[in-house]
Amino acid sequence: MNKKNHAFVIFLVSVLTGFGLSAQAQFIKGTTVPADTTFNVPRVYRQIKNNYPQAVPAKDSIPAGVIADRDLVYAHLPETSFGPRDLHVDLFRPEKAGKYPALILVHGGGWRAGDKSLQVPMAQMIAQKGFVAVAVEYQLSLEAKYPAAVHNIKAAIRWLRANADEFNIDPDFIAISGCSAGGQLAALVGMTNGVNQFEGSMGNNGQSSAVQAVIDIDGVLDFMAPLSLNLDRRPDSPDVQWLEGDFYTRPDRWKEASPIFWLNENSVPVLFLNSGFPRFTAGQYEMISMMERWGIYHELHKFDVQIHPFWLFHPWVDETVTYMVEFMRKVSQD
Template identity: 45%
Template sequence: MKQMQSIVLFIFLCAASPLYSQIVTIDGIPKDTAYTPYSAWVKIKKDYPNVTRVYPDLPDGVKAENNIVYVTLPDTPYGKRDLHMDVFRPGKCEEYPALVMVFGGGWRTGSKEAQVPMAQKIAAQGYVTAAIEYRLSPEALYPAAVYDIKAAIRFLRANADKYGIDPNRIAITGSSAGGQLAALVGFTGNMEEFEGDLGNNEVSSNVQAIIDMDGILDFTTPSESLGDNTPGKHSAGYYWFGATLKEARDKWVEASPMIYAGKDSPPILFINSTQPRFHAGRDSVISVLNTFDIYSEVHTIPNSVHSFWQVHPWFEETVDYMVSFLDRVFKNEEK
């Protein structure tokens, strides 16, 4: 009953406070409820009144398993802590490529539920999709989120037979902050300093493809630290790193995916809004990948805003780009 009351409180606060940061405690853990699919829709429709919300809709033939515990953190400041994922897969007993899906929200807010509609839709196209939870900055600073996501990949690879996954065909995607995390995780492969020790460490956290939706690749670009120059305000990076760029430049650089692009990087798809801030580092990464003849693809959605993936009609266009790219990489289907 206590857990149910907490969930109800969380849903109410997300709906009632769509535009402002508000820290609440859910099951003893601090959560920022500011960014939800609802709040994104409210903000976007001010300038685009014809956009409509995207809702979960499980397609026929797709199986769902919700709130799978992929790791238990035994000792945190908030006690024992489970991290969860929702897995969607085609109904046939076959082996499919997998897509790990990372939500966005400035490394501070958001939830895995935001990725569920997209996860359901892509699963119907012949993929096992996993919308994952990870720790946000009110709970744990960088690099905790990186450790969590890599643990989720290792969990899926270790349990590939159970979920019908081809362990040699795993991709990762994310939107906004989730896009930055997806790129960082994807480009760092099995680098020990990013692995953490959250279970299944004998299994690789490598991925074979990356999809980045408006996630930055360079934290040192001025737009990311601009908020720290305003008295009484801070950037999203400050809250995640626990320090400004000037105070801890090494951390901000270390978390910039662009510095890890190289000869072993997987193919990557960029799906972008028309807002230049969220393209930071993209062209530099593509230049490096081109040097090693590694495939990359860019789609900029015309007249779009950040969070375009959260509303119709951009949701459908985004899914089409994603599936086309995944088919090309994993099924040798050029479209």
């Protein structure tokens, strides 16, 4: 990139993100796409360590018996507002030959911040338990608004099926999990199995993007629930930015992006994992009531801890992985 173009991109980033012009602009690695780096493990750790001295950040460390394939390209985007770029996954799989159920993991960050590295420690732990675990990159709101992220993730699932033999994946069982904003995305992807409007056109369209189970970790299920609508809806609120308007200006999007409105009698099993903050699970009890009526298998477990991203730290990530693995073993064998 020449100096003139680079200066323009820094200016654009400052406008989009609120960075001052004197600040050093940050970009997604290998791109000119602006990056919001405010959600990260060190920052959260500084916020919680005094109240939770037992907290230990989960580390990126490949366990014995696990193969790591990093930064695999699952889609190429030839045209974006910031130029062409690729989307990637980090894939972890058991070293032993065989076919394994797969789990795609979607990071949180208010649809604006974070990256796939946040899900890597959990993915590595899950792979050691006998699954293919895939941390996925997707377009955040500084780059592309709703529903781009949904199209990205469904494309990643199709890519996994297209490459199932290479990565020892059982194509008949691919589940999806997500944390916070990633939980909302995982639930929306899972509840819209077979709904064409969410597919996008990013490759491998001969493959199915359907998932066989959903794990929602502190992710909102109903943007129109009182717990969501009664919060201060400033123009810079993450959901308002992602959905390009508040409920009063874009009620269509607020409803369409709510996983609960796509739930039906044929929906897949769901595992709900909650922190001690009810506002992150808006719509959950209503959704569970509907699932009970339709006889859809579900589980709910709560962590008695006032940490929203509890999954980023030991000892809670260990229990989180246990719940996830036990759930996937049950539903993949039914």
